Amino acid sequence: MSGKKGQNGISAVGVLFSDGLLGPKRDGYMMRNIFLASCFAFLMAGCQTVERGSVGTQNLRAIHHPLYGITIDSVEPLDKIVDSISSLSKRPTTRVVFDKWAPASDYTQALEALYPDSYIMGEILDSFDVKDYTTRQYHERVKEYLDAHGDKVDIWEIGNEVNGEWLGHPGQVVSKIEDAYHQVKTRGYRTALTLYYNKDCWKYAEEEMFNWVATRLSADVRKGLDYLLVSYYEEDCNDLKPDWQGVFNRLGELFPHAKLGFGEVGIKDTDRKANYLESYYTMRIDHPRYVGGHFWWYYRQDMVSKTKLLWSILDNVLRGR
Template sequence: MIQASARQLHPASEPWPWFWRRLGLGWLLTALSLASGVAADRPKAAVPAPRVWGLTTDDPTLDTPRQIEALKALPHRTTLRVVFDPPAEGHPTATDYVPATQALATAAEIMGLPLDSSAMASMDLPTVRRRIAEYLEALSPFVAIWEVGNEVNGNWLGSEVVPKVEAMFDAVTAAGKPSAITFYYEVAPPKGHGLLPWIDANFPKGHRLRKGVSLVLVSYYEDQNQGHRLTPKELGRLFRGLAVRFPKARLAFGEFGWGGGIPAAFSTRSDLLRRMYGYRVPSVPAFVGGGFYWHFRQTMVPQTSPDWEVLHRLQAQAP
């Protein structure tokens, strides 16, 4: 989640869980299509990967039963980012999150976030290593994919960002789990923090994250970018750039909402929901949608809320 700075305000024990099996099948079809194109006189079009519908809960322990009800009532099974907060006076610990995460895993595929961008600067590298080990041990049976870095190119994350991300990635990989990483997109980024240039400077060609990350996500907050709405040209340029740098990964939006406070007007919220969940990038077969709306718990619970109805309609209209 974006944080105030000098410039800005801001599940599964199976080896191949549902989330990964679904994406893996789509990518297998793509590979077969490409392979057949080698033998044919003319190339075959790549098969788009299956769509992912993403939401975020910033606290799985609050109102958990109604969060579960809202997730189960959606037409498509959702991938839910679960934010695990850093401890204050010893709590919460990883085991504190087990009951809620286990329960939510019955209703959604869980993407675990052990270290949000807002907390990165507060932890040194040894603490990050201990933290990811603790969370993997306690929660791996219920987490389908681990987010090993959140908004990692943001200018508020402090020092040793890359070693911290590498430590989490290495631990998740050693545990045999797929990983995700989220980058932060700005229309006019501070020097040294532009999304694609930052990747090139910090994860150069051949870096293990480029080859090993399974899901690459983009965080974008319109209200932190003077209300700018992304254009098809921007989307194509951004996600084509990511596809070149992470050729084995699926690509998606990984976070959106409001950094400056949730608007009271339903029309404002519904417009953003329709826009962000409606984006398509036909030129990039690896693009799988995502979204991961940050305010699921606040505006889509209970399932009778108008914002939940918007997402329900969008999913019901999708293939």
């Protein structure tokens, strides 16, 4: 039973008594009327829920913020991945990238192994693979993964780097992610959407991040998202170092209820990895809904096993948070 139903039930009983409609004279009579009033309130609450189209929320485990995000683009070697993640000083949120055309059953063992020591964000499909799916295929993929792993994924990333020009026709991209949003929300699960920050490095002006949000994304999604995240790679965008405080201030206005953070960061240059990782994971943003995230894309390559230098650097950063 959702909280809304419970509140409606209590209110209905209160109105019945305050209006004097029951007016009990004897204990037995009063108890019978309380029972009848409660039944009536419950039925009324149920009807209101159906009429409004509201959905009962799942019993989701609580997520503590900030998020200490990492990304694994493969679940092999699973034993070393689990050992690396479970040894971190803080419970991370592991974003698992679900490979294109892979059945949901391929991830059952991995999600069960990761679940005790990590929150899990499931990436429905990486941005580079979205163009290979029709809208119907994307819908069916979302349904398959929700059916299989709804109880093991804490956050569902319904779209990744959605304003990137490589995802295909913008109208089709929006149809895919909005359908995914409604599927996830209907089941009472948490949603995340990752944008691609591309100031002065977009291919088409309409794909610039803020412009894309303003012209493409529905108000329903912008108001209802649980997490709005940003992917950014400096080496892909002229080594620009954005004014992140200003960026998240603007995003907070566009997404008035979502928690805000980074959904993907990383760098290929081996010599710059350590400083790059530290600079993003220790970044301070003064916004009441900022929750960190970051989700280092190369975690499996850079930090599995836990004897690697970057694992120690990340763990030291987490110890200081």
